[in-house]
Amino acid sequence: MTDRDPLLDRVIAELKQPVAVDPAARRRLLDAALAGSRRRPAAALLRRLAPVAVAAAAGIALVVLAGPGAERERGERWTMPVRFALAAPAARGVALVGDFNDWDPDATPLEPVGAGDEWAVTVRLRPGRHAYAFVVDGTQWVPDPTAPLAPDDGFGVPSSVIFIPERM
């Protein structure tokens, strides 16, 4: 036997005593435990309904992916700001049209820059090949003189191409 400090012996003895629990706290613990067991039927019901829920989720996903604009939804990736500019000193208005705004002349107007010789707008584009053009004064279609040409597919009006790589 080793000689131990009597104080240390008293501390050990105290720690060995069972912890006194407040009766109210004990009741709350018991209630909580019982409530957990009472929830089991609900959990079982959920398990039975799970296939239906999964089927519903699959159906919703199907509608989202197969419906209109599905490619657009799947293609949601990072976008890159691109500044489009055109020198058109005599123009009253310039719009940007392309496959990123459904070729809508009202969607993306350019703003005059400085003295108004140049018109510009910045749009965010997803990676990929984009065809576009400028529409001056609502009637005159102008390809971007600084960009590669897009083939004219028989519409008689030229367009330009910009390519946004996946990583820049």
Add this chain to the structure above:
Amino acid sequence: MRWTAVALCALLLAAAPLHGQDRRLDGRLDAETRRAVLALVDSARAAGLPTEPLIQKALEGESKGADGARIIAAVRALLDRLHAARAALGRTAGDAELVAGAAALYVGVTADRLERLRNTNSGAPLTLALVALADLVQRGVPPDTAATAIEALARARSGEAEYRMLRALVDQDIRSGAAPAAAALERARRITGSRSPVIPPDEPSGAESSASGGVR
């Protein structure tokens, strides 16, 4: 299981009609044109081809004032070229590559040259090369010569800057009076740092003199 099957069937039936729709075409195309375009879109979807370029082609035509017959013809032609582009570029080609390949086919590049370019390309995105290729042809460079110039850049693992430089310099040379073919080959040679001229494999070596002398 029975409930699962019923739920799936109901949802599939509900989803099916959406295939033949795209609200973006409503109000932009007349009913007959819209029907024809959507049939082509469905055909593309069934073939596993991208459908968005077809929708955009139709919207582009409408925006440019084309009539319904022209729009349908353009969309149908694009679908045919997407098929051909995939045959040339392979089933792993991405949407942008297929559209760029279709554009190159439209301007007269052969499927064989597309396939060669795909096999040559190593490094930069193939779309970049295809866009540059179609651009050169539209500036007057013969398709085979343009393909040779672009293949040279692709072999040299060129990036966006090199392709942009090629386009700008060839355009400048043409405006200055150079022959488009000569300008393309000589500029490709200079950009890639090649000591020997870039010569189309099926052309006689005598073509090199005109290639090197055409650029100012």
